[in-house]
Every structure is written in C-alpha cells, then in structure tokens.
Amino acid sequence: MTADAPVAPTAPPALGSPEWGGFDPARTRGRGLRDLRRSFMTAARLGWQTEANWTDPILFFIYSVAKPLSTTLIFVVMIEVIGGASTREFRGFVVVGTALWAFVIAGIAGLAWAVLDDRERYRMLKYVVVSPSDFLTVLLGRGVARIAVGGMGAAITLSVGVLALGVPLDAGRIDWPLLLPVMLGGLVTIVAVGILLAAVCIQTRQESWSYPEAAAGALFLVTGAVFPLSVLPAPVQVVGWLTPLTWWIEGVRLAVFPAGPSGIGGTGSAFAAFTGRVRPEPHEIVVALLGTGVLVTLAAIVGFRVSLHRAKDRGLLDQTTGS
Amino acid sequence: MSGNPYVHRPTASPQAAAEWTQRQILMTNLRTVAGRAYPRVRGLAREKSWLFFEILLPFLTTSAFVFVYRALQAPPEYVGFVVLGGAMTAFWLNVIWMMASQLWWEKSQGNLELYFAAPMDIVAVLLGMAVGGMVMSSSRAAVVLVVATVVYGVTFAVDQWLLLLAVFFLTLTALYGLGMVLASLFLMWGREAYHLTQFLQEPVYFVSGLNFPVGRLGMLGALAIALLPLAVGLDAMRQLAFADAAYPVGTPPPEVEALILVVMTVVFLSLARWMLRTLERLARREGRLTIRWQ
C-alpha cells in the first residue's frame, strides 16, 4: 500500500452485532464533579457572552458604571440636600453600603433572570432542565458572570467614592483577616438569595423581571446598607439581625473603615440595648453571618427543589406567560 | 346571525366588506384598546405574586428611603417627597418594562405579524398596552401612596387640586407616550433593548430626582425637566402637593411644568405615531416583522 492510498472509513458496528456490545449503563451515571464543573463553566461562558461581556463597552457602562453609580449618587444627593454636621461621615457609610449593594442586585438578578430569559426569551428552559447537567449548577454558572459585573460595579463605586466624594479609605488599615471570610460568606449568601428568587421566578409570569430588584430594594430596609438600623423600630432591627446580608455589610464596613459608624449598633440601637455595646465584635459578625447564611442557603436549596418539582408537576417549564 | 358558525356577518362582496365607515374604524380602534388592555388586567387576577413583589416590596423600598431621611433628621416634607417618588416609580417601571420592550417581545412571540395583519391601527394596540399597564401600576402606586402616607404620617398641603390632578394625568400621558416611542426604538434595536431597559432604571431615578428635589441637580436637573416626563411631573406634583414646604428653587412653577407636560404629550404621541408608521414601512420593506426565535 502506498502512502497515498485512500483509507476506507470504518463502519460503526451494527446494532445487535457482537461488536456493538449493547447499551452501557455506565453512561447514565455521569462523571460526578467533572460533569458539574463542565456544566458550570459552560453556563458561565454563556452568561458572560450574553449578558455581562466587559469587552462590550455598552454593557460595561450600563451594568458596571451607570447603574451602581446612579444608586450611590441618589443617596449622596439626599444627604447633601439635608446637609448637617454628620454629612461627611454618613456619606462614607452610604457609599460603602450602596457599593456592596451592586453585588447584591447583580447576584440576585443574575440567577432569577437566567430563569426568565431561558423560559420566555430563548425558550430553552425545558431543554436545560432535561439535559444531564444539573439545573442548579447551570443557573449558578449563568449568575456568576453577573456577580462579576456587580463586583466591578462595587469597585468602581468605591473608587469614585474615595476619589471624588471624599470617602476616607486607608488601604493600610484594612482588616484582611476579617474582610476575606466575610466577603466569602456574603457572596455565598447573595447566591442563596438569588436561588430563592430564581425559585420564585420559575413559578411566576413573564412580568417578573422587576422582582429581583424589588426584593433587593426591600432588603435595603433591614440590612443597614444605607442607614443605621437604630432608626428603625426595635422589632424591625431584630429582623435585620436575622438577615445574613446585614452581617456581611457590617463586617465589610468594619474591615475597610474600622473607625466608621456601625449599621447594627450605635446609640439607641436595639443591639446596644441588648448587649450593652455600641457595635458587634468581628468574631460575632463572622459567627452571625455563618449561622444566618447557612440557614438561608439551606432554605434556598430546598425552596429551589420544591419549586422545580412544582413546575414539573404543573407543566410550567415551557410556558410563556406574557400579557 | 345565520346559525352557521362559518358565517357571522355576511357581506355582499369582498369590496363591500373592505370599505369601512369612519365610525367603524374609530370603534375598531377603541375596541382594540380594550382588547389589548384585557390580558394585562386579567393577568393581575390570574397570578397573585405581584401583590407581594409589586406592592409590598416596593413599599419597603420606599420605606428605606424614608428612613434615610429620618436618619438625617430631615424636615417632614422630605418624607412626603420620597413617598410621592415611590408611587410614581410604579408607572416608570411599567413604561420601561411593559411598554418599551413589549413590541420586541411581541415579535419574538409571533404576535406582531398578527397585529400588523389585522385592520386596526397599531397605535391602538400600544394604547391598549398602556391602559392595561396603567391599571396595574395605579394599584401599586395607590397602595404605596396611601399606606406610606398613613404609616409615616405624611401631611399634604394642596392649594390647587385641579392643577395637581391635571399634572398627574398629563404626567401619565407623557410617560406612556414616551413608552410608545421607546417601543418602536426598542423593536428596531432588538436584543440590545433589554440592556437599555436596565439603563433606564437607576440613572433615570437619579436624574429625575425620585427621592430629592430635582432642582438640586442644577443643569442636569434642568435637562431632566426638559426631557423626562417623570422628572417634570414629579417636580410639579411635589410643588403642588406640598405647597407650604420650603421647596428649593431652581425649577419652573407648576403651571409652566404642566405646559411642558402638554408639549411632551403631544410630541411623544405624534412621534410614536410617526415612528410606528415608519417602522411598519421599514419592516415591510426589509422583512423584519416576522422573524421569530423558533
């Protein structure tokens, strides 16, 4: 045979022939973590390409600059309108809170919108659900790109706060041993809240696009993001303590601005009345964040599974529900 | 009726059936408004989660802004400003989510070609969406306004009730007129429209002075008053609803702002009509009415 001789293609074994070997049940078992990783990475790449591509200047401007910065500026102007002695201190408080909120909105919305997008716009939800990939993993992958956008927005907002709004940041005084676990716990919590919202959006109609932001807006009230909890009635302050995001924001504030005001404590706060101290200690923040975060995460996973089951039961996965 | 389900209103010939009187045309367009509003109104009754997400949560968001002012020990009328802003947010969100991006959604759903193939004016379809949207949003706005007023003890001081009502309705007509313009634009832009909807949230809240007097923004505020119905309508309503407040200067008196709203309404509705006709012509020329996802 010469080197140029054509090679006949090998025909696949015929069904039922000895070479066919029959159906391999191992193919139904998947490959565990490798499958999860592949699903996650694929979904993350998709989320990046469709919704969060930083190389697209319009997307970058809208999600990482205009939206988070506008939120911060709303509060900054509110403070400036009223003025007073505590303006500068309160401005720093608000800038940090709203910068972190960019994470919250992006994290919650990314997951919830992935459900609505896939069901109503791309009509792909049922195909994703019936694929061998774990649906929750795919959703997490879709959401992670938006969280990254939220992170970028938070960084830009903080930078503008420090450079243009006089927020006093001393990089040398940042408490990294507190910041790192708190940020990690916070991100997990945000994802958990996002999963909860995704579970809701599986059930609701097409007009649910605004639900994630509505939920994030409502959480503004009890998390001490833009004002200290002490101005709220005591029972509402306790609700804030049960929210992991409250401890996350408090932890980040304490780590980045050790001398700044506390969102949980402060004069006249329920925390001060209950503990006799004006602000929680770092270890208390970490433990509280861990405890409430675990509860929310478990609730999110259970809620998501229940919602998915109900959606399958009622045939909601391939509906389009606009009006 | 003939008793035969395949014959409803017999006509002598296709030519006779094709010629409609002005009254028929008008009635068809009015019925179209009612018909297109119907799914939105029914949708509210069908799926109750909106009560939680579109009424309770926005009320809590508004409350958060109220407590910011309380933390700053602001004068009481500022709480009223926030409450009014929170109520009007409902209409703005409805305009950008359920008007601006709606035609694009209708196209991807396959409805748009049926709309264009039917004998009514497409403007009537958009008006129907607007009316349905206003019913939805009004409930949310009313709840936020009433509950927040009671809970936070907002005191209104109104000298010119008629003008206040006129400004409110003019704000709605201008807002939904803008929504109709955006609907055509978004249809042309396609998928990017979704991101533009996002852009029209927080940045517009900021420049419209949703939670503070827009006059504080200086030139930016003036620009917003000239361009955004939300900004000018809200400013006029605040001046009228809190007549005794030490309102910051820098914005025109409410009478002038009402005129601005009239101009906006006329301009936006005319522009919307022109854009929809242009859109239909372009779409028929380029074959853009019927592309779907499937």
Add this chain to the structure above:
Amino acid sequence: MSATAPLAIETHALRRVYRAKPNDVVALDGIDLEVAPGEFFGLLGPNGAGKTTLIKILTTLLLPTTGEARIFGFDVVHQTKQIRRIMNMVAGGEQSGYGILEVREQLWMFSQFYGLGSRDGWRRVDELIDAVGLDEQRRQKVSTLSTGQRQKMNFARGLLNDPWIFFLDEPTLGLDVSAARAVRELILSWKAAVPGRTVLLTSHYMAEVDELCERIAIVDHGRVLAIGSPAELKHRVQRESIFRLELDRLDGGTASLARLPGVVAASAAASDEGNGQGDRQSVSVNLVLEDDAALGGVVGALGGLGAQILALRKSEPTLEDVFVELVGRGFDDAPDASRDETPPQGRAANPQPRREDEPAEEELV
C-alpha cells in the same frame, strides 16, 4: 360574483429581493399568478422556494421589490387596510397569543382587533370554539393547549372576521392524522359556507394539497414552474402508459416482454402476493408502454408464453412524481431549512451562489 369581478389574487412579475451579506437573496423571481374568487389554490414547493415570502406579500406584511400584487382588486402596497379587513391567515406551528389567558379570552381579544362589539365578540368566540371542537378547552389556559388544540384555536382566530380570503401556510404542520383531518374538514366547511371564499394553501403534504386544492402552482427558486389542476399536472408528466401485471409465471423473464413492439421498458417488481411462503406463487412486472394500444400485443404474447394474468393495474402518477419531475428533487432532498420565513433561502441575485442560511436575528433588527 360577476364575470368582471376582480380576481381574488393577481400578481404580475412579482419579485422580492432581500438584502443580505455576502449576496442579495432573490426570494421571488417574477411570479405571475391568477386565482379566481372561490378557488382553493395550492402552492407547492421545497423549503426556500418562496412560498412564505409570497404569502407575506399577499397578506401585506412584506413589500414586493418590483411587480404588482392585488387581492380582490386591492393593491398590497397601498391598500393594506382594505386587504386586512377581508383576509386572515393561519400558519402551522403558530405560538402567538398570551399564555396567561384562557382560550376564550384570547379569541375575544383578537375579535376586538377586528372590530366586533364586546358582547358580539364573546358570542362569536363561543360559536367558533364549538365549531372547531374546542368546547372542553374553552376555559383552559392557552399555554396548556396541545399542538392540535392550539392550531384549532388559531383557526378560530382566523375565522373571527369572516374573511373572504384565507391564507394558510403549512396549517397542518406537526399535527397528528386525526387533528390534520379535522383541520382539513374545517377549512372545507368554512369555504363551502359562502360562495366566493378563497383559500391559498401552502403545504408539504402532497396528499393534502391533492385532496384540497382545485389548482396548484409548483414553485421553486422563486419561480412558478407549473400551474394547473392536480389532474392536469399529473397528466403532464405521464408521457407513457404504465401498467403493473401479476402473472403466475414468466418463462424467459422480463427481457422477453421488453422486446415486444410498443414496450418501452419491462422490469420485475416486488410482488404484492406471498412469495412461496405457502401462498400462491406469482411474478410482478412493471411495464412502460408507448401507449395503451400496445397492451393488446403484450397480453397476446403472454398467452403464447403460457403465462396467466392474475391482475392488471394501470399506474397513475402522484403529485410527488410531478414535483420531482419539475423541481428535480423530492421534498426530502430539499435544502434543510426552516419554513421560509423572511428572508428566505432563494437564489443569490448577483452574483449567483445560493445562500441557504438565514441571517441571524441581530442582523435583521
């Protein structure tokens, strides 16, 4: 209708070119059609032939690049309102509407778009729901309907305004046999109710077109290749007489028949009877003759060979034969593309290479 009444559909040199990269796409390339009022007219063609583009133009959703088209005398470019008042359309696989509404509500909404009064609309909707056999689904949400039920609802929508002309683009696409039959019966009942009602149907199902249409145009590459009644079109491809013979035996094989005068070809065919499995033994032969007169000679020759004729059938060509003859390929061989939504898969105008792919959404809007 008087003899001078305008045609239901009339097109002259209708041409539609889509701008696309790298080359423009010719979807329609000079279509001339005349459909009389009351006719059931079919358009048959492979994917990308231009059928849907033609329907879009006739239903005023798309402008022709050049040429003219009229519906009952109304110009599709300038008299759109008049046309929209007297026509309606239904496409296969249509998913329009609002999933949150019930069937009855969805149809009522559309009735308002056609100017029916509110109460009149509800009455009309109920009447049509009964007529199309959706009685049990009357209060069911649209998003929960099966494909067949959904298509029945689409038909009810299409009949709301008593159209004079009904455009049906693959109306039975994806339906099972009984649902498709119900839809066909529905169309025929509707059409029979008023003289002058006209239907333009496109379908991939040749038997459906054969059954329903009085005349058919076969289109490909944006051109009409043939037009006529199904019988005329079939006759056009039948140049020879084709017979199928069942014989008890054939000594000497088919070659002995092929040599006979008037026989164009003779070949063995699979027998319909059992083949030595305990049934009667037989031989099947396909015969192509120059004309029917040659059959006498064949019968005589078979007697001489000692063969007994058990059965004799004359074969008629099907519409599929016509289609293959004219288009040069069957539907299954046609380029694999979705229904030719605009812009279609036609011929590149200048230069020539064919463009089969559809431009992506973002390029179009």
